[in-house]
Amino acid sequence: MPADRADQSKLRKALDALAGRFGDAVLAGAADKGELAVRLTKDVIVPALSFFKEELGFNAFEDLVVFDNLNSPDEGGARFTVVYRLFKFPGAVRARLTVEVGDGESLPSAVPVYRAADWAEREAFDMFGIPFEGHPDLRRIYLPDDFEGHPLRKDFPLAGRTGGL
């Protein structure tokens, strides 16, 4: 359909603009089926999110997903893959920004750009132990403050007892 082709070329243009702005920090980019997918280095994630919001019009923060790659190392080789999902309304276009984070490394907080990222980052911190620098109130969100460990890490046992409970 012609409308689809027009959307497609718009997405490509957005990718070109991103590459022009961030250069080598953009590791990969693809646009298909109404979705932009980019891989970035973690130090440019906040400026990139703000570029998506201000320049490309992705006004909604949909989700923050963390994957622990301990048992299935992916191309980047880092311990964690963090995915930011953005949504553009109206237009219903999705964007997926991916960064890699090593164990013990931190990520800059996205809260100054998207307020909705607040609890999502607290959840990622609680479950995976990824610290978000510059988060206004980084505490565990589900588990007690004195809980030891981060349950969604692959090396955390499914059953058993830990301190604090």
Add this chain to the structure above:
Amino acid sequence: MAFREIDLNMGPQHPSTHGVLRLKLAVDNEVVLRVEPVLGYLHRGMEKLWESLTYTQIVPLTDRLDYLASLSNNLAYCLAVEKLAGIEVPRRARYIRVVLAELQRLASHLAWTGFMANDIGAMSVLLYGFEAREDILDIFEEYCGARLTVHGIRIGGAVHDLDGPLVSRIRAVLERIPKRLADIRSLLDENRIWKERTVGIGRITAGEAIDYGLTGPPLRACGVAWDMRKDIPYSSYDDFDFDVPLGTNGDVYDRYLVRLEEICQSIRIVGQALDGLPEGEFKAKVPRVLKIAPGEAFHTIEAPKGVLGFTVRSNGTDKPERVKMKSPSFINLQSLEHLCQGNLFSDVIGILGSLDIVLGEIDK
């Protein structure tokens, strides 16, 4: 009065927090300064548990997330798995899913109307709302034997076919709902106490609502026509003719109006789906042991509470590497402090109620 700021605790066991939610409030006399929701009292570690179960075993556990709309959870999860595994769902199954999901929306919104009115003190509406919801739960019971944790949608389709007697029963129930809705509306719409407790209370603008990530009826009450059934249609929703009801003021009253109007639209959709129910299979052929090649899929639906999504990552085995839920209640609750600031302490209950949260899907 000389003293200014007082800290108040509400919950986690409080009848109007709709589950085990704790709120830490700071008030200046009667005016709310800050609200901090404290979560985790119902945290069951669902996402960790899912990594140890097969794709099929996870479906009944999704019922326990938003337990007032279990079929919506089933649907969102199954759609994500089907997208990942490339399973084509037969057209009849897609229509059956729409019927079930919209009946679930009716049940969820009717229960909400009852709870919400009860929170504000209109106890009789609770009974009317629940009486109407009961009819729909009876349909689920006849369909598959369960009423609350229905588990009616399976990977590849639905658990049973919709047969003739059940279709007539659904039609009969749908015919009764508008009368019951009219009863509820005659009690509330122009009720002075109801309006004083809801009009202009807990307001948020469209821009702020999007910024806070609000979805579902609270967002549409601000006039934003974001509805996944229209924006990214799934399960044949593009075959049906329905409207997206919008509010204007973004307050508690508009959230009420939007939900009641959505009930009417759901009745329209179910009617069309039953009229046009195509012949064919009600379930695709899915291998008993479902192994999915490494990949990742994300799928969202418009659940009664808002946009519900699942991210599923596979690793080639019969168990997922990770399943992440995007829970609408979790994200909507985030805006509670903003909605309550500057309002009266007694309105916190009404504002919390108007967001329609379920702790089962917040705490996971």
